[in-house]
Amino acid sequence: MTGNATLILNGEEHPHAPGMTVASLVASLAQSPAGVAVEINGAILSPELFAQRQVQPGDTLEIIRFVGGG
Amino acid sequence: MTENKTPADPLVLGGQTLGSRLFIGTGKYSSDALIPAVAEASGAEVVTLALRRLDRSNPRGDILTHIPARMRLLPNTSGARTAAEAVRVARLARAAGxxxxxxxxxxxxxxxxxxxxxETAKATEILAREGFTVLPYVNADLYVARSLVSAGAAAVMPLGSPIGSNRGLAAKEMIAILIAEIPLPVIVDAGIGRPSQACEAMEMGAAACLVNTAIATAVDPVAMARAFGRAVAAGREACLAGPGRVLERGAAPSSPGEGALTGFLQGES
Amino acid sequence: MPAYTALKDGFFPRLAAKTALLDNLDRLKGEDARRALAAERLGERDFLALLSPAAEPFLEETALRAREETLRHFGRAVQLFTPLYLANFCTNRCLYCGFNARRSIERRLLLPEQVEEEARAIAATGLRRILALTGDAPAKTGAPYLASCVEVLARHFSSVGIEVPSMTVEEYARVAEAGAEGMTMFQETYNQTLYPFLHPAGPKRDFAFRLDAPQRAIMGGLRAVNLGALLGLDDWRRDAFLTGLHAAFLQSRYPEEEISVSLPRLRPCGEPPASREEREFTPRPVGDRHFVQILVALRCFLPHIGITLSTREPAGLRDKLIPLGVTRVSAGVSTAVGGHTAGQNQEKKDPQFEISDPRSVDEMAAAVTGLGYQPVFSDWLAAGAPETPLSAGIRAALGQ
Structure with missing residues (x-):
């Protein structure tokens, strides 16, 4: 099966290319990877592993970033 | 730009020495682009921010680009409704670097x-054990504050009045009790609406003030930030100067020895 | 017997630094006393200022504040209690005490059925708060004996306190389980040089063990501790100051505990000196004016703690001091063993100290009422358990 595997990202379905890494996923969504945290299937992924970890179909991801707050 | 010399009246928190006792927030601004000038004018060294799911439809520059690199980031766990959620947010914040x-x-x-x-005390205990420097935001309740001390908090942050209300130190009496009884820095957070209120909190002996809404929603946030910086410093200096005799308590006797309560001692050794 | 190691988180490690604060006594001025009186909350330095010679012209103003604080925290209520001397066997040779081991007095101890008799006689006067005392004779009147007496007393009184030699945590726990609510422990003097001179022999000689006793009592489960120094042994300013700081320390370490202070002034024990040391001992008596200064300064420094005045003080003075901060007084007092039941003769025989206020419970209650205060016999917070079944041993001793 080619192309559009899906994972759940921030509660919604999101297509991804096979073999995509977390790092490239984040890069496709945010201007900079600074201040971004990623949770895969409920576990926080250490930033050093962003470039290595490939996303799999059916993975549940939360990508969290800093915003303004009090 | 880091200070090379130790500040005169430093606030030491989580192993870090702070020269400014005003903490600022980054929420509610009409534009995040105001934040650098506000930070500069306020002199603050600690800034709060929140965490949210990355918004794919709005990938504009993130808040970190607006925060001076010298500042210490203080992420909050806003959005958490339970201790477990707060713990999760804290861990995510740490992972975000x-x-x-x-x-x-x-x-x-x-x-x-x-x-x-x-729930705050529960989260404090877990996170303190994981090595976080925990600043818990709570009501000015003595028993809650004591449980935070045992849980390993680095400070206690009682609200002055509800978030965004700008009503100042409605909880003043209770905050005074915390300042007297709790052996941790007491940082007044939430509800401070005017620099005079921040000044008053510092005069009472608070270790610091956290101000967000009052600055972000002012007509001129940069000027307001400057005013708050000065107010916090003034209040702190007054506290250290030791207020002198304020009022006569009770009536003074007309002449020695005629006191109603101790007059019976006349002639005694 | 291994040497005692003071509690690391206790008052003993702090005592030297606190004692050093006394060096400031002569530097304090009238302005310092004024500032203390104007402060919302008094710090240690303010307390010292109010005890200093510089504060003497401000006695009336200090008394005014003391009265105000007492009214705010205690209203117009005064608790009544009486001491019950269970035994006067004693192995210590405290220079100032009538139960001193060198003194030839009749040594007695009460058996459970005698305790029961005393308890009934005292309870008949309406009192519900009792303080049980013994001398220092662990073999005869140690924790097991004490627990059995407390068990009897707890059936008649809603508050049973003990004033006994320093015990271990386990021993306090045992007595707490038997029904004791609190303890009284007088350090006598906080002066570590003078202390051994006053206590030449006996277990009481261990200064640190005694100093830690209130804290060990708390650790053992007692919920109220009452401190004090015997005023007149050392310079009163020193002992009054350190008593206040000891109380403040325990209160901040154990916020849930009821901490109180007594102000016993040295009284003659009525007999000629029994030893060379006693002859050499020169007490430093505290005059009435200075005594009042101690009371009102303490009340200003610690507005919420109870202050007890015993019958060492004469009736007239006790009445005048109630509005200034005294919140607990004894009445119907005998300091002889079995003195409440043994009849008139016994009361004159072998007391621990001379009583200056011989008023009965009724007379004291009337005096308190006359001053515009309400005499309180039973503190409703400290509910006794009169229906609790007695242990088999006690029932046997009572012939049940």
Whole structure:
């Protein structure tokens, strides 16, 4: 099966290319990877592993970033 | 730009020495682009921010680009309604690379935005054990504050009045009790609406003030930030100067020896 | 017997630093006393200022504040209690005490059925708060004996306190379980040089063990501790100051505990000196004016703690001091063993100290009422358990 595997990202379905890494996923969504945290299937992924970890179909991801707050 | 010399009246928190006792927030600004000038004018060294799901439809520059690199980031756990959620947010914040300070904010009351002291204490205990520098945001309740001390908090942050209300130190008496009884820095957070109120909190002996809404929603946030910086410094200096004799308490006797209470001692050794 | 190691988180490690604060006594001025009186909350330095010579012209103003604080925290209520001397066997040779081991007095101890008799006689006067005392004779009147007496007393009184030699945590726990609510422990003097001179022999000689006793009592489960120094042994300013700081320390370490202070002034024990040391001992008596200064300064420094005045003080003075901060007084007092039941003769025989206020419970209650205060016999917070079944041993001793 080619192309559009899906994972759940921030509660919604999101297509991804096979073999995509977390790092490239984040890069496709945010201007900079600074201040971004990623949770895969409920576990926080250490930033050093962003470039290595490939996303799999059916993975549940939360990508969290800093915003303004009090 | 880091200071090379130790500040005169430093506030030491989580192993860090702070020269400014005003903490600022980054929420509610008409534009995040105001933040650098506000930070500069205020002199603050600690800034709060929140965490949210990345918004794919709005990938504009993130808040970190607006925060001066010298500042210590204090992520809050806003959005958490339980201790477990707060712990998760704190761990995510640390993974996002902001250091290990966290402001615990556990609120499940959307109308009044009052914090849940019990859940906050639970989260404090877990996170303190994981090496976080925990600054819990709570009501000015002595028993909650004591449980935070045992749980390993680095400070206690009582609200002056509900978030965003700008009503100043409604909880003044209770905050005074915390300042007298709790052996941790007491940082007044939430509800401070005017620099005079921040000044008053510092005069009372608070260790610092956290101000967000009052600056962000002022007509001129940069000028307001400057005013708050000065107010916090003035209040602190007054506290250290030691207020002199304020009022006569009770009536003074007309002449020695004629006192109603101790007059019976006349002639005694 | 291994040497005692003071509690690391206790008052003993702090005592040297606190004692050093006394060096400031002569530097304090009238302005310092004024500032203390104007402060919302008094710090240690303010307390010292109010005890200093510089504060003497401000006695009336200090008394005014003391009265205000007492009214705010205690209203117009005064608790009544009486001491019950269970035994006067003693192995210590405290220079100032009538029960001193060198003194030839009749040594007695009460058996459970005698305790029961005393308890009934005292309870018949309406009192519900009792303080049980013994001398220092662990073999005869140690924790097991004490627990059995407390068990009897707890059936008649809603508050049973003990004033006994220093015990271990386990021993306090045992007595707490038997029904004791609190303890009284007088350090006598906080002066570590003078202390051994006053206590030449006996277990009481261990200064640190005694100093830690209130804390060990708390650790053992007692919920109220009452401190004090015997005023007149050392310079009163020193002992009054350190008593206040000891109380403040325990209160901040154990916020849930009821901490109180007594102000016993040295009284003659009525007999000629029994030893060379006693002859050499020169007490430093505290005059009435200075005594009042101690009371009102303490009340200003610690507005919420109870202050007890015993019958060492004469009736007239006790009445005048109630409005200034005294919140607990004894009445119907005998300081002889079995003195409440043994009849008139016994009361004159072998007391621990001379009583200056011989008023009965009724007379004291009337005096308190006359002053515009309410005499309180039973503190409703400290509910006794009169229906609790007695242990088999006690029932046997009572012939049940």
């Amino acid at each position: 902001c250091g290990d300070w966290v402001k615990i904010e556990v609120i499940s009351d959307a109308r009044n935005l009052l914090p849940d002291g019990y």
